[in-house]
Amino acid sequence: MAAIGMVGMSLAEGWQVFARYVLNDSPGWTEPLTLLFMTTTALMGAAVAVRREMHFRFIALAQVAPPRVQAALNAFARLVVLAIGAALAIWGWDLMADNWSIAMPGTELPEGLNYLPLSLGGALIALFAAERLVVPLPTPDHMVVED
Numbered sequence: 001m002a003a004i005g006m007v008g009m010s011l012a013e014g015w016q017v018f019a020r021y022v023l024n025d026s027p028g029w030t031e032p033l034t035l036l037f038m039t040t041t042a043l044m045g046a047a048v049a050v051r052r053e054m055h056f057r058f059i060a061l062a063q064v065a066p067p068r069v070q071a072a073l074n075a076f077a078r079l080v081v082l083a084i085g086a087a088l089a090i091w092g093w094d095l096m097a098d099n100w101s102i103a104m105p106g107t108e109l110p111e112g113l114n115y116l117p118l119s120l121g122g123a124l125i126a127l128f129a130a131e132r133l134v135v136p137l138p139t140p141d142h143m144v145v146e147d
Helices: 002-021 030-051 060-064 067-099 111-134
Strands: none
Touching: 002 030, 030 067, 030 111, 060 067, 067 111
């Protein structure tokens, strides 16, 4: 999905540049569509990062803690990410439903479509965080500090 978003964003912006400078006729649909693709790319990429445990986090304390504390801190971090993903999914869905009947400027697409990636990405983030609670990735040897 993230790759499709990147390709779509590139095609829409490419058409915008071509239409503006070659055809001298800028289409109004390229900007809202590009923003939709960008949101899709960002949220799907964030979900992949959560699944691979490559997302932004503070690990300095966990690296110097004893193994049991490391495990507890990692579980807590995964619970926080799960909660954030669930909030994104729920509130994204509400925003999508509330804005579905409004037309996106420059297109005939519903404005609520802009919030669909937020809802789906949030759901995937929550799902992958829950997966990491049950099946954590093995910690590389160079990241574990032995006592």
